Amino acid sequence: MTPLGVFAAGYQVISSWLLSMLAVLAVFVSVIICLVFVEFLFERAAIARAYTVKTHLSDSEVSSAGNRNAM
Secondary structure, three states: OOHHHHHHHHHHHHHHHHHHHHHHHHHHHHHHHHHHHHHHHHHHHHHHHHOOOOOOOOHHHHHHHHHHHHO
């Protein structure tokens, strides 16, 4: 093997290692972005639930509401 071939093989090893590290980094970044997106969706759902009107009351809520209105 010529000295140029040795350097070329070394560069290929380094470049393949760098590409694998970039792939791992890309996976981590995409997982973080997905988690942030899901957290944002859940936060929006919690805010929406806080500001919506209940249409179906449970039996205890109906009786307590009736007691308040009777007084």
